[in-house]
Amino acid sequence: MTTTLALLAVVLLARSCVCGDEYHRHTNNWAVIVDTSRFWSNYRHVANALSLYHSVKRLGIPDSQIILMLADQMPCNARNCFPGQVFNSRTQKINLYGENVEVDYRGLEVSVANFITVLTGRHEPGTPASKKLDTDENSNIFLYMSGHGGDGFLKFQDFEEISSQDLADSIQEMHVKKRYNEIFFMVDTCQAGSLSNALESPKVVTIGSSQTGENSYAHHSDSELGLSVIDRFTFSTLDYLQRMKVGSSIRNGTLRDLFNFYDPKMLFSTPAYRTDILGRPIDEVLITDFLGSILDVHLHFDEEAYPVEATPILSSDTTATDNVFDSSAVLDFPVQHSKESAPADGRKFGFSGKFLVVAAMAMIGAVFVSTKPI
Template sequence: MLLKSFLTVLLFLFTSAVDPFEKFAESTTRHTNNWAILVDTSRFWFNYRHQVASCIPDSNIILMLADDMACNPRNPRPAEIFNNVAEQINVYGDDVEVDYRGYDVTVENFVRILTNRLPEVTPVSKRLLSDESSNIFIYMTGHGGDGFLKFQDNEEISAIELADVIEQMWRKKRYHELFFVVDTCQAATLFEKFYSPNILAVGSSKRGEDSLSHHVDPKIGVYVIDRFTYYALEFLEKLKQDSQKTIDDFFHCCPKHLCISEVAWRTDLFTKRDYRKTLLTDFIGNVRRTQVVTLDNQLLDNIFINIIRNQSFDEQYESKQQYAYVSQMPILN
């Protein structure tokens, strides 16, 4: 469901430096780190396009894939997944790290990840190690309906449950700001119940609308990407490290004549700053913040004196060290 995959592009953005002192003053934020949770909830071969939406390796990204299309016996290109018929980029390369796969992609695990209620034995790589200074980007794709998103055609998470989970995150100081993106049918109904602060949300379709696919790959006989994801990634691919593209620009990346469905969003919970001037890279860019500190001469002198003293102590200690051969084992007659 993503063009060169939200992830091929997101990987670049997450690992690229973002200058916090750019001219867009409105976009300055107190967050110190960014995290992403990318969830594909669909199983079976005909949902190939949903899996293309989620494939990027990064230490700050939790990737959940409900099925392994790369190894599906009907895949004519084993161990590879492409997002368009040109087959230019394999979005399932050797560097893809899937944190939760197959039947581990459940509503329960998704909720546990967000709320940090995982078993103690869960490795760090499978945890969302966010805090009150974290900006979190959540992308979900799969089959949904009015107020719910299905997980593997077996269970579903409701809009109310999702809203309550995010409220838990806020109460537990698990995020500073949150950007929620969902590509599914009637996507807007999934964030209608949100009530926690500092949230931006966008969905590929309004209530009563289907989220449509973009094109078929005749070699595999299924759709490879959805319309909203296709144009969203086309937009993201053009971002640079110092991009001034805003959240509002992203909201308009897939107009109705391209998406067919109508993209919907919520900004009423995002009150601390103007979303129209909030940089997109505040959520999908690597944070590298610096602070200029002015030191007076006296403080500099004290620092210099301490450095000299430490060096002198180290030299004296090294000169007193005794060196000798290690005792050998006794020789037995």
């Protein structure tokens, strides 16, 4: 009996050491940014979407991993006194519709059916890669929507609606198909919090600009354009994200920090969020887990497979940023070391420290068994 317990202890120790090497972090970030409103009076909804689009690009997500859907052609609208341009401020310093914008769905292409297709991946054969959300179980997704809504629905193109149950079903299908690791769902519309009520899929966190029964409001208007150019909730979100620069204390901000940043007195509404189905505290979730670039390198040491002497390599990944934003917010990347450097995980003589511990325990167990009188 004692011999059996000793061997069992050795096996359990070995298993715990091996399991400790498993890697659970996501490997890529994607963004789906949607403006659902048409007509000139909804200019601010296009500006909302474009503002978030530039923010996630500045933080490191490339265009190849962003799906941008704009329901109306505000830059080309006959009422636009600044043809080909969209602004979110009175100063008109930043053209949100510059040459570095890639719109994947525009005009009538922005529909409930196409939006659900993007999420679930049920595209027709021949669909361009730029219109697909090519994610997997290692992908974190930032989903942003702006438009007009009500209790449990969001309007598309002013003639159709997507319900909270439609959203819940789509995300559940994504979960079944292993199309995401975690999702951060943000929506700026009236009664935005109601859109997440039906969600039951795991590893999803949501925030809306207003609670059920509350409206969401515009922030400021432009006298030349003659209408509002951004909503209060999106304006506050941009205010926070623009502070995220290398060297600043906010650079490693969490979702808790972002949620606490919203001021109901400024918004004229109360942000509503759900964290119960995420599976981990939002105090531990970095904003860059969803809105930043991902670069994680696993080094493999094998003398036989890689006989050529390695040299130190400095990562040269410099994700392009939009030139209208502060280019100082470039993410720090780790340095890869050569085999002459100290091996990873405390390796000695080609073996990891954990392997040596397991081997030692196995030898002790073998000696114990061999010396046990029969």
